[in-house]
Amino acid sequence: MQILQARDYNEMSELAAKRVIDQIKSSPQTTLGLATGATPLGIYQRLVEDSRKNGTSYRQVSTFNLDEYVGLSPEHPNSYRYYMDQNLFSGLDIDKARTHLPDGMAEDLEQECIQYEEKLKKAGGIDIQLLGLGRNGHIGFNEPGTPFSSRTHVVELDDSTRQANRRFFDSLDEVPTRAITMGIASIMEAREILLLVSGDKKADILHRLLEEEVVESLPASVLKRHPQVTLIAEEPLLSGHKRVTCP
Numbered sequence: 001m002q003i004l005q006a007r008d009y010n011e012m013s014e015l016a017a018k019r020v021i022d023q024i025k026s027s028p029q030t031t032l033g034l035a036t037g038a039t040p041l042g043i044y045q046r047l048v049e050d051s052r053k054n055g056t057s058y059r060q061v062s063t064f065n066l067d068e069y070v071g072l073s074p075e076h077p078n079s080y081r082y083y084m085d086q087n088l089f090s091g092l093d094i095d096k097a098r099t100h101l102p103d104g105m106a107e108d109l110e111q112e113c114i115q116y117e118e119k120l121k122k123a124g125g126i127d128i129q130l131l132g133l134g135r136n137g138h139i140g141f142n143e144p145g146t147p148f149s150s151r152t153h154v155v156e157l158d159d160s161t162r163q164a165n166r167r168f169f170d171s172l173d174e175v176p177t178r179a180i181t182m183g184i185a186s187i188m189e190a191r192e193i194l195l196l197v198s199g200d201k202k203a204d205i206l207h208r209l210l211e212e213e214v215v216e217s218l219p220a221s222v223l224k225r226h227p228q229v230t231l232i233a234e235e236p237l238l239s240g241h242k243r244v245t246c247p
């Protein structure tokens with residue numbers, strides 16, 4: 001795991017956005033794996049700005065998001081499809097048909113998971129995957145204890161995750177109890193992964209990630225087994241840690 005220290009949120013966003021933009025310029029047919037939550041907003045803002053200013057084109061880019069809430073329609077302001085449309089896709093020349101999120105409204109959720117994996121495979125896999133870090137160590141919505149062998153599946157969200165995401169909703173009752181998420185094995189197949197960590201609330205979990213063994217009770221720890229992961233974190237969160245280099 002390569003570790004990049006960023007001075008602050010802006011620099012973290014800048015470094016990650018630059019990596020994505022460089023990739024798209026050198027390979028216009030890139031497939032991106034995308035995340036939601038507060039962390040990647042600065043990156044998306046920069047991608048949109050760069051596209052407007054410098055004309056970077058996303059016409060041939062495909063995207064796959066990590067996850068979606070079960071029961072929220074694309075028009076629901078808290079659905080991840082809505083988030084992606086608002087914060088990224090509407091600002092780019094991307095072909096909407098090439099943007100993929102699991103369908104949380106699907107009648108047959110199990111079938112939806114299988115189809116999502118098939119689409120991912122057909123697209124040739126993910127070139128760069130953006131990842132945030134849940135406060136309990138989840139990646140996507142793979143909660144602690146999720147098998148590392150998991151593929152796209154339906155999850156029951158942990159209470160702590162619902163509490164953490166409550167800030168985006170009017171009340172806790174409105175936070176869905178289930179989601180569809182790409183599995184850990186699906187995420188690990190990405191050719192390159194950028195893990196972004198920002199904010200005081202992530203200090204404890206980042207400390208655990210850097211110090212603990214690779215265990216299923218800490219889903220993000222699996223990333224230490226991936227050959228091409230870059231952790232970009234704000235400097236204060238990294239101070240006092242030995243640099244981690246893992247196979």
Ligand SMILES: N[C@@H]1[C@@H](O)[C@H](O)[C@@H](COP(=O)(O)O)O[C@@H]1O
Pocket residue numbers: 035036037038039040066067131132133134135139140141161165
């Ligand atoms: N499913 C998402 C994750 O993909 C995200 O990484 C995490 C952290 O979110 P934030 O960036 O808001 O801290 O929250 C959600 O639970």
